[in-house]
Amino acid sequence: MTKQQLIDQIKLKKSFLCIGLDVDLEKIPKHLLQEEDPIFAFNKAIIDATHHLTVAYKPNTAFYECYGIKGWRALEKTINYLNLNYPNIFTIADAKRGDIGNTSTRYAKAFFEDLDFDSVTVAPYMGSDSVEPFLAFKNKFTILLALTSNRGGLDFQGMKVANLKVYEQVLKTALTWKNATNLMFVIGATKAAYFKNIRKIVPNHFLLVPGIGAQGGSLTAVCKYGLTDEVGLLINSSREIIYASNGSDFAKKAMESTLKLQLEMAKIISQKFR
Amino acid sequence: MTKQQLIDQIKLKKSFLCIGLDVDLEKIPKHLLQEEDPIFAFNKAIIDATHHLTVAYKPNTAFYECYGIKGWRALEKTINYLNLNYPNIFTIADAKRGDIGNTSTRYAKAFFEDLDFDSVTVAPYMGSDSVEPFLAFKNKFTILLALTSNRGGLDFQGMKVANLKVYEQVLKTALTWKNATNLMFVIGATKAAYFKNIRKIVPNHFLLVPGIGAQGGSLTAVCKYGLTDEVGLLINSSREIIYASNGSDFAKKAMESTLKLQLEMAKIISQKFR
Numbered sequence: 396m397t398k399q400q401l402i403d404q405i406k407l408k409k410s411f412l413c414i415g416l417d418v419d420l421e422k423i424p425k426h427l428l429q430e431e432d433p434i435f436a437f438n439k440a441i442i443d444a445t446h447h448l449t450v451a452y453k454p455n456t457a458f459y460e461c462y463g464i465k466g467w468r469a470l471e472k473t474i475n476y477l478n479l480n481y482p483n484i485f486t487i488a489d490a491k492r493g494d495i496g497n498t499s500t501r502y503a504k505a506f507f508e509d510l511d512f513d514s515v516t517v518a519p520y521m522g523s524d525s526v527e528p529f530l531a532f533k534n535k536f537t538i539l540l541a542l543t544s545n546r547g548g549l550d551f552q553g554m555k556v557a558n559l560k561v562y563e564q565v566l567k568t569a570l571t572w573k574n575a576t577n578l579m580f581v582i583g584a585t586k587a588a589y590f591k592n593i594r595k596i597v598p599n600h601f602l603l604v605p606g607i608g609a610q611g612g613s614l615t616a617v618c619k620y621g622l623t624d625e626v627g628l629l630i631n632s633s634r635e636i637i638y639a640s641n642g643s644d645f646a647k648k649a650m651e652s653t654l655k656l657q658l659e660m661a662k663i664i665s666q667k668f669r
Numbered sequence: 670m671t672k673q674q675l676i677d678q679i680k681l682k683k684s685f686l687c688i689g690l691d692v693d694l695e696k697i698p699k700h701l702l703q704e705e706d707p708i709f710a711f712n713k714a715i716i717d718a719t720h721h722l723t724v725a726y727k728p729n730t731a732f733y734e735c736y737g738i739k740g741w742r743a744l745e746k747t748i749n750y751l752n753l754n755y756p757n758i759f760t761i762a763d764a765k766r767g768d769i770g771n772t773s774t775r776y777a778k779a780f781f782e783d784l785d786f787d788s789v790t791v792a793p794y795m796g797s798d799s800v801e802p803f804l805a806f807k808n809k810f811t812i813l814l815a816l817t818s819n820r821g822g823l824d825f826q827g828m829k830v831a832n833l834k835v836y837e838q839v840l841k842t843a844l845t846w847k848n849a850t851n852l853m854f855v856i857g858a859t860k861a862a863y864f865k866n867i868r869k870i871v872p873n874h875f876l877l878v879p880g881i882g883a884q885g886g887s888l889t890a891v892c893k894y895g896l897t898d899e900v901g902l903l904i905n906s907s908r909e910i911i912y913a914s915n916g917s918d919f920a921k922k923a924m925e926s927t928l929k930l931q932l933e934m935a936k937i938i939s940q941k942f943r
Contacts, residue, residue: 417772455768455772457766457768457772457773457775457776457779458772458775460775460776460779460783461775461776461778461779461783462783463741463745463779463783463784464738464741464742464745467737467738467741468738471737471738491766491767491768491792491795492731492765493765493792494729494731494765495817495818495819496819496820498691498729498731498732499731501731501732501734501735502731502734502735504735505731505734505735505737509734509735509736509737510737518765518767518792518794518795519794519825520792520793520794520814520817520825520826521765521792521814521817521819521821521822521826522817522819522820522821522822522823522824522825522826523820523821523824524819524820524821525819525821526821540794540795543769543794543795543796544769545769545770545795545796545798545799546770546796546797546798547795547796547797547798547799547800548795548796549796550796550797550842551793551794551796551835551838551839551842552794552795552796554830554835554838555830555831556828556829556830556835557829561825561828561830561835564825564828565825568824568825
């Protein structure tokens, strides 16, 4: 998928929502546990019920790897189902990978070729040659961790280097890498006040924003400084949507939670692009 | 495996070698491609030929993930084979994972419980709550990236924060985390001159050292400042050993390359602990 196709989808659906498919067998409706592949059955139902209101889905690989081969198969089935049935959806493998050059190429092949995701999240700690192998893939996006929304996020990201914070140096340096147009960045919503400054460093790149809702971030606050002329934001929500109910009505309740967020986004988009 | 058991093995075998099982189907002997599981067949032959000369094996997960479910199954078979047949071997999942708290717990379960590795490599960028879930596992070790041996390693790790470099801050901060005794650190051998200073910050923790040989690091230089009274070093070698030959004699040649390194190590250990 190209960046323009993503922007077109956002404007068409009036949504810049990403749904996190972080499936926990202890939280999904009990009746699904009788299915041959409960994780995939859950994802399929969520996707079928919400695909018209969201532009992206983001399975976090940890939630699949912890179930071993069964989990990896459920991940494979989920991405294949999305690619086959909803080709206009932007797909994100939230894998937070990164290794030395030739090894990062293997991870890139795993997620961009074998599984055929549109994008993957990558950790910056190992520097340029750990990220550039991902950036080399055409029409695939590398979503680099910059400022994360977790409690320890600022432990290292917030340290001061010269006049900038570490995460600002990451943003600035990444822009100098080969094929930097294929970058997006993870910026946690719980730090909404930071967005003004972040947009000075990366005025045009898409930002993937977790932390709205459960983690305390506000959609309005993020949009105030984060929105660009090309929208430039993907807001992730996971638990509030996929676990809106754990009864037999889970897909319907997930749709209703999604709709609530989509209506907020439609309002924001209508105001911005009227 | 406990730290003491690892030290005992090192002294018994007079070796602090770790063999990297980074299997590339394009580099292994052609005759193995006819096997049902060529990756596992290759690993099994390498392990059977070298286990008496090494204390650890380290599969890098990227080399397995890029083959999808087949690759994940080969990884599972490899770790099961090691745990069943060579329980005194220290096993490292070189996965470079790390995510927000509850998600890191899933990765920890994937590698410590489902696959039952003794240790896993973890990236520090997301801070305390992304690493502590790994540290919570008893008799399991979390090998934190500090200073890596790749070209871009210093891009961020080398930035100056107050009077320290970022990687020094990572070492220093990590020591304050809960269960920090379960930490080890990745320190690239190509930066041997740094070891003196690193040992001032982490005098007792084990360091996993890649970059000897192909990447230019010297064993003697690393040992000069890296060795502790408990040895404290695991030196990794991958390509020089596992691809010593791509003919039918590959396992024998791998053993010979391993023996060469082990003899160097035996000399160093004998001098240190006479």
